[in-house]
Amino acid sequence: MRLVIARCSVDYVGRLDAHLPSARRLIMVKADGSVSIHADDRAYKPLNWMTPPCSMREEPVVDVDGEDTGAQLWIVENHKGEQLRITLEDVVSETEVELGPDPGLVKDGVEAHLQELLAEHIETLGRGYTLVRREYPTAIGPIDILARDESGATVAVEVKRRGGIDGVEQLTRYVDLLNRDDLLRPVRGVFAAQEIKPQARTLALDRGFECLVLDYDELRGIESDELRLF
The missing domain is CATH 3.40.1350.10 (Trna Endonuclease; Chain: A, domain 1)
Known part of the structure; x- marks a missing residue:
């Protein structure tokens, strides 16, 4: 699992377009390929997400003159062509941990x-x-x-x-x-x-x-x- 805390803006491009303006958020990338963006409220419900199967690529953000701005763009895309475009302006922390197999929920x-x-x-x-x-x-x-x-x-x-x-x-x-x-x-x-x-x-x-x-x-x-x- 990859956990990134960063100041970012997020654009969803698909059946309905949606925009999250710049703010500090938690970005969670799981081993199954899912990506979700969380605020510091709303309990466990993400602000936006992309479920697998999907792909992700990272590329630098350049200005009109082609100069690197220091920001990163993550493009997460599913098989329907829908995209989450996450612009990371300032990364506060980044952690990657292998969680291993999960035994699942054991009900009484x-x-x-x-x-x-x-x-x-x-x-x-x-x-x-x-x-x-x-x-x-x-x-x-x-x-x-x-x-x-x-x-x-x-x-x-x-x-x-x-x-x-x-x-x-x-x-x-x-x-x-x-x-x-x-x-x-x-x-x-x-x-x-x-x-x-x-x-x-x-x-x-x-x-x-x-x-x-x-x-x-x-x-x-x-x-x-x-x-x-x-």
Whole structure:
């Protein structure tokens, strides 16, 4: 992983152009090729990013006379031709560390079993639902369950034992990412948990997600065809 703290400006060139004016930011380049730009707020959500597969090249920035300005331009491009153009004006620090293989998130037994049971009885989500895959891989981590509803639309499901705001934020990142895929979008989100905290429910509904309360004992016995959707 390469971590660079620098004063930089960022331009996204693609379906919609976007510009981040000059400021100090953290630039994260991962071994999988992904690049993300972070500010010192917004928790873990980047200001802009490019997911793999993508390529990156670095070149000096020159003025109108062809003189080197001392700045660097990073051009990150994906297979669709979309670009992140990062202009580094002043590098404060740069670190490169080999993290090695990651064992992944180990869920507690109940949460892992909830995911397994829900995937096994996918129509708990609603009549006509079909399972695409458990632990559906993405560039930012696996989605607990990817399914399709009776109309064939894609549904991303995040499963928790106790559903808090962090879980809603996690689902938001997954849905935002999947909605960039022409083969999957439009993607809806479902936040499923044995208990959903009031603040998390409010945030989930505000973002257009459905909230599903899971009864662990009932799901193990699968006594009813559906659980409640709120």
